[in-house]
Amino acid sequence: MPESTLLARLGAFARDRPVEVAAGLLLAALLGVWIYVGVRNALIELAAANLRSLVSSQATTTETWIVEKRLNVQRWASDPRVVAAAEELLAEAERAGDAAAGACRGQRGARLIATVDLLRQEELAAAVHLIDRNGRVLAARDTLKCGHVLDARRRAVFDPVFAGATRFTGSLDEVERIGVASGPRREVPKVWIAAPVRDAQGAVIAVLDIGKPANERFSKLFEAARLGETGEIYAFDAKGRLLSESRFRATLEEMGLVRRGESSILRVDLNEPHPEGEQPRHTRLIAAALAALARPDGPRSGELLQPYDDYLGKPVVGAWRWLDEFGFGIAVEVADVEAFAPLFRLERAFLLLGLGIGIAVFGLVVALLRIRRMEIETQEAKRVGNYELLEEIGQGGMARVYRARHRLLKRPTAVKIIELAVANDEALARFDREVRLASQLMHPNTIEIYDYGRTPEGQPFYAMEFLDGLTLQQIVGTHGPMDAARTAHVLRGIAGSLSEAHERGLIHRDIKPANVMLCRRGGEHDVVKVLDFGLVKDTRTEATRDLTRALRVLGTPAYMAPERIERPEEAGHRSDLYALGAVGFFLLAARPPFQADSDLALAYQVVHTPAPRVSSVAPMPVPPSLDALIARCLEKSPERRPPSATAVIEALDALLVQMPWSNIAARRWWDVHGGAPAAAVLTH
Numbered sequence: 001m002p003e004s005t006l007l008a009r010l011g012a013f014a015r016d017r018p019v020e021v022a023a024g025l026l027l028a029a030l031l032g033v034w035i036y037v038g039v040r041n042a043l044i045e046l047a048a049a050n051l052r053s054l055v056s057s058q059a060t061t062t063e064t065w066i067v068e069k070r071l072n073v074q075r076w077a078s079d080p081r082v083v084a085a086a087e088e089l090l091a092e093a094e095r096a097g098d099a100a101a102g103a104c105r106g107q108r109g110a111r112l113i114a115t116v117d118l119l120r121q122e123e124l125a126a127a128v129h130l131i132d133r134n135g136r137v138l139a140a141r142d143t144l145k146c147g148h149v150l151d152a153r154r155r156a157v158f159d160p161v162f163a164g165a166t167r168f169t170g171s172l173d174e175v176e177r178i179g180v181a182s183g184p185r186r187e188v189p190k191v192w193i194a195a196p197v198r199d200a201q202g203a204v205i206a207v208l209d210i211g212k213p214a215n216e217r218f219s220k221l222f223e224a225a226r227l228g229e230t231g232e233i234y235a236f237d238a239k240g241r242l243l244s245e246s247r248f249r250a251t252l253e254e255m256g257l258v259r260r261g262e263s264s265i266l267r268v269d270l271n272e273p274h275p276e277g278e279q280p281r282h283t284r285l286i287a288a289a290l291a292a293l294a295r296p297d298g299p300r301s302g303e304l305l306q307p308y309d310d311y312l313g314k315p316v317v318g319a320w321r322w323l324d325e326f327g328f329g330i331a332v333e334v335a336d337v338e339a340f341a342p343l344f345r346l347e348r349a350f351l352l353l354g355l356g357i358g359i360a361v362f363g364l365v366v367a368l369l370r371i372r373r374m375e376i377e378t379q380e381a382k383r384v385g386n387y388e389l390l391e392e393i394g395q396g397g398m399a400r401v402y403r404a405r406h407r408l409l410k411r412p413t414a415v416k417i418i419e420l421a422v423a424n425d426e427a428l429a430r431f432d433r434e435v436r437l438a439s440q441l442m443h444p445n446t447i448e449i450y451d452y453g454r455t456p457e458g459q460p461f462y463a464m465e466f467l468d469g470l471t472l473q474q475i476v477g478t479h480g481p482m483d484a485a486r487t488a489h490v491l492r493g494i495a496g497s498l499s500e501a502h503e504r505g506l507i508h509r510d511i512k513p514a515n516v517m518l519c520r521r522g523g524e525h526d527v528v529k530v531l532d533f534g535l536v537k538d539t540r541t542e543a544t545r546d547l548t549r550a551l552r553v554l555g556t557p558a559y560m561a562p563e564r565i566e567r568p569e570e571a572g573h574r575s576d577l578y579a580l581g582a583v584g585f586f587l588l589a590a591r592p593p594f595q596a597d598s599d600l601a602l603a604y605q606v607v608h609t610p611a612p613r614v615s616s617v618a619p620m621p622v623p624p625s626l627d628a629l630i631a632r633c634l635e636k637s638p639e640r641r642p643p644s645a646t647a648v649i650e651a652l653d654a655l656l657v658q659m660p661w662s663n664i665a666a667r668r669w670w671d672v673h674g675g676a677p678a679a680a681v682l683t684h
Helices: 003-016 018-077 080-093 099-105 107-120 152-157 174-178 214-225 249-255 284-294 341-381 425-439 472-479 484-503 542-550 562-566 573-589 599-608 624-633 645-658 663-673
Strands: 127-131 137-140 167-172 190-198 204-213 232-237 301-309 315-323 328-335 387-395 399-406 412-418 449-454 460-465 469-471 516-521 524-530
Touching: 018 107, 018 167, 018 190, 018 204, 018 214, 018 232, 018 301, 018 315, 018 328, 018 599, 080 099, 080 107, 080 137, 080 190, 080 204, 099 107, 099 137, 107 127, 107 137, 127 174, 127 190, 152 174, 167 174, 167 232, 174 190, 174 204, 190 214, 204 214, 214 232, 284 301, 284 315, 284 328, 387 412, 412 425, 425 449, 425 460, 469 472, 472 516, 472 573, 484 516, 484 524, 484 573, 484 624, 484 645, 484 663, 524 663, 562 573, 562 599, 573 624, 573 645, 624 645
Parallel strands: none
Antiparallel strands: 127 137, 127 204, 167 190, 190 204, 232 328, 301 315, 315 328, 387 399, 399 412, 412 460, 449 460, 469 516, 516 524
16 A cells, blocks of 8 residues: 555544544543553662662672681681790780780890781781780780780770681771771771680680781772772771772862872761861761661661762762671762653653654563564574574573574584673683583593584684583472482492593593483483583693682682692592582482581581581481491591592492392382483683
8 A cells, every 4th residue: 555545544534533533642642641650660670779789799709708818717726826926925015024025025026027927928907916815015017016005995805716716807996906006007998807716625726817008908809899080989888988999089079078198098987077168977877787787677678769969069879888897888870860760761752752652661571572673583593603592491600501403413402691791701611621621521421512613793603512401409408318329329430520531631620410410311210410510620730720719719628628728729539529528428318418507617617527427317227338338538638538430330340249220120110200301601
């Protein structure tokens, strides 16, 4: 039909039926308003969710960093040289007169400080104190503090440390900490970590207290997480003081809030009253956080989505969260124009469209439907190399995994593609290393890598076998502990995979229930497959050791060997055998060998507490030989564990002769419990 004829008919319809046309326009307008309100609310909630997610993520990162720092100071405090120096200083403190202060200022005090500096292997700590139970400063970097005695209030801060705990404090200057300072550098807030110093009998004899300027510590954590062009992440204490360096330092200097040449902005008090006419230093966000802190039942996190002025006088929205255990909070702020950019564009568009909003929305809906149909068609036809991507089956922090098939062979596969937008050079190197090392392994109990390449967009990918099965974590979590025969069968498969890897000089370093699958394959049931070689360490090359050193905190604490926590760079093949024993413990007892409320407590148990016998907690009988084998794998000292994965295989083979686990028994289990097919989702 010609366009002129169509317009003529529409005009005639509007002339002959004005009520219907008005009703249609009203309906379109109402529909437009309804869509606008819905989209507006969704965009506001999305902005709020992004703020909450960012502050929560940064809080988790900060807590992980604190755990690592506490472990470091705890390790230094237990060093024999520190203990010996502390005992000498304590002995001097027992003498009459000013002997303690003299020793503090002399060689004994200097030796303790030098030992701590040597253990740190980085820039010197701004403040180091050794404090006895009487509150006396027995050693200090600033010798003017020698002999100072803490008052009762400050001494009480260290009571938990003398009780055996290692404590992190987020913001105190030296006067607040011990009651004396020796210069203006010491007057800025610091982060403090205090750890107990124990004698040979395990009794706490003193406290090692280390402080670093807060802005130096926090700024390094927050710098990489800043949001967009205006996003700011900073730490603040209960007094409203800013604890981390601002990304807008030049603006602060121009405003006169910070003097040029100062090393930090710690003098900016976000809660400080200001003279009339001057820019306020406090913000509504900090005021809300401090008000919540003042109430015992107050919330410990929140957000402000109505724009307010930040400490620069710029309209922003933000979110906050208190870390009560450590005495400080974390705030995230971003300019409202950046946070709500989609919303502002939407409002301008609706103002311009006016009465035509109904038609515009109709056209938008039609366009969206067409775009969605095109996306579906594109997705169905999407190919990566020789593989057709059928559906996404898993997503991690830096990668996606798709169920796929070979274009010609039609073989089912799983394709893992890394996301370039969120991956840094280290992640790409780790991905390449994972493919390269895993592809060298040919053991039937190791997941097989088929192919490797890049997508048309330049994203690295590799294709691997698609597994029909369940992880050990899923099986035990859903169906409870395994019996001894099946457990021995599973451990035999894992040990077989590790045996080949160890012979090639590779250490897996992340053996855990979630990284092992039991599969149905070629008529066989309970086929063991070891997954995820993202943390593999190649002991044959220096480059790999450099990369894994940077990844030293990765892994699952419940299944990490003690040496991986204390000396990550020294992890060897017997570290994998420890993890193997921990997996065996989990299969029989439906729980790992150690359980705790925090990673720090869990790490302490792994390092110091003897593992229980699995026979003492397993609900079903455990053969003595299997019980003993798992106990040997869980020994604290690597030298007391089995010498190799091959030795573990020999022990398990002997055990399986006495209590075999057959394919018939496995088939019966799968016939009853089934389980939907699951891919090898390696998305770390």
